[in-house]
Amino acid sequence: METTKRKIKRLSKPKKILLAVLALLVLIIVGFGLFTIIKMYGMSIHAIKTVAKPTVSPYDTPDPGLNRIDGDPDLSRDYDPYLDPSLIYNDPIYLQNPIDPDVVNILVLGSDTRGNGDTGRSDVMLIVSYNQRLNTIKAVSVLRDTWLYIPGRNMWNRVNTAYRFGGIGLAINTINENFELDIQYYMLTDFENLVRIVDTVGGLDVPLTEEEVQYYNGMSPSDQQITLNETGIYHLCGEQVLRHCRNRTIGNGDWSRTERQRTVMTAFLQRAKQEGDIASMTSMVYRLMDYVETNLSPWQMIALATNIVFGPGANGIARATIPCPGSWSYAYERGMAVIEINIDLNKQYIHELFYGRY
Numbered sequence: 001m002e003t004t005k006r007k008i009k010r011l012s013k014p015k016k017i018l019l020a021v022l023a024l025l026v027l028i029i030v031g032f033g034l035f036t037i038i039k040m041y042g043m044s045i046h047a048i049k050t051v052a053k054p055t056v057s058p059y060d061t062p063d064p065g066l067n068r069i070d071g072d073p074d075l076s077r078d079y080d081p082y083l084d085p086s087l088i089y090n091d092p093i094y095l096q097n098p099i100d101p102d103v104v105n106i107l108v109l110g111s112d113t114r115g116n117g118d119t120g121r122s123d124v125m126l127i128v129s130y131n132q133r134l135n136t137i138k139a140v141s142v143l144r145d146t147w148l149y150i151p152g153r154n155m156w157n158r159v160n161t162a163y164r165f166g167g168i169g170l171a172i173n174t175i176n177e178n179f180e181l182d183i184q185y186y187m188l189t190d191f192e193n194l195v196r197i198v199d200t201v202g203g204l205d206v207p208l209t210e211e212e213v214q215y216y217n218g219m220s221p222s223d224q225q226i227t228l229n230e231t232g233i234y235h236l237c238g239e240q241v242l243r244h245c246r247n248r249t250i251g252n253g254d255w256s257r258t259e260r261q262r263t264v265m266t267a268f269l270q271r272a273k274q275e276g277d278i279a280s281m282t283s284m285v286y287r288l289m290d291y292v293e294t295n296l297s298p299w300q301m302i303a304l305a306t307n308i309v310f311g312p313g314a315n316g317i318a319r320a321t322i323p324c325p326g327s328w329s330y331a332y333e334r335g336m337a338v339i340e341i342n343i344d345l346n347k348q349y350i351h352e353l354f355y356g357r358y
Contacts, residue, residue: 048295093169
C-alpha cells in the first residue's frame, strides 16, 4: 500500500501536466463528438414522418390521354395547373417494405423555393441508390416534366408538381407508386443553400464546355467571370455551380441539365474524398448541416458517407435518367409540354439497375 502511494507521489510535475492535458483532450473530443451528433439530429428535427401506407389503388384516376407531338416543344416554362387549396398539404412518407435489404435508396431533392412563401417545385429529383453489399452507387435523375400519376390528389401531372402539392412525402410517394420502388429516405436543399454548401467546401471542380463558359459569363458579374483553359475543368463557386445545375438552354433541354446535376454530385464526391480521412470528412459534414434537411439518422449518415466516400466503389457512379431510352415521347396537355412515358418499361429499367432483377 505504501509502495503504491510512493509511486503516485513520484509522478513528476511535467507528467501530471501531461496527464491533465490528455484527459482534457479526451473530454474535448468526446464533447465535440456528442455536440456533432446532437447537431446532426437537428437536420431531421423537421423531417417528414413515415406512416403505414393506406390501402389505395395506385391509379384511382385513369390517364386522360395526351396529344403527342413531333419535334421539340418549349419545356423552358413552368406551369401552375389549378389545384383545390384543400388538397395542398404536406403528406407523410408511406412505409414500403425493402425490395433488397442491401440497397438503400435516397431521394435527393433540390427545390426552387426562394424564401418568398411559395413551396416551389422540385427542380432536382435525383435517386441515389447505394448497394451496401457491393458498395456501388447509382444516380438516376427523374426528368421534371415526366407525366405521372400523383397519388392522393386524383390527378396526373408533371412529377415536379408533386413537391408543390404535397411536399417531400408526396414527391417520394409519387415515385414509389409509379415505379414500385421502396424509397424511404431523402435529403432536401434549395437554391440558396446549394450556393452556401458549395462555398462552404471551398468550391467544386467541374468540367465545362467552351459554349457553357461563354453562356455563364454572359449572365455573371465581373467577379464571377470564367477564364477558358485547355483542361476544360473549372473551379466554380456556389453561384456558378447553381447556374450550371439550372442550365437547360445549352444541349438537349432537361436531359442535359440533369446530366449536369449528376456531374456536380460526382464533383462533390471527389471533393469529399480530398478530406483524406473519416475525421476530416466528418468535420466537413458538420459544416454543411445547417443547409440540408434529411430523415437519415446521424449513424446512417456517418455510415453511408464513410462507405460511399472511402469504400472501394467510391471511384465511380453509374448515372442514368428516367425516362429511359426508347420509352417516351413529347406531348401537350392543357397547354403544358410534358414527357409521356411507358411506365412499365421504366419500372423494369430502374429495378434492373438498382436490384439486378425485375
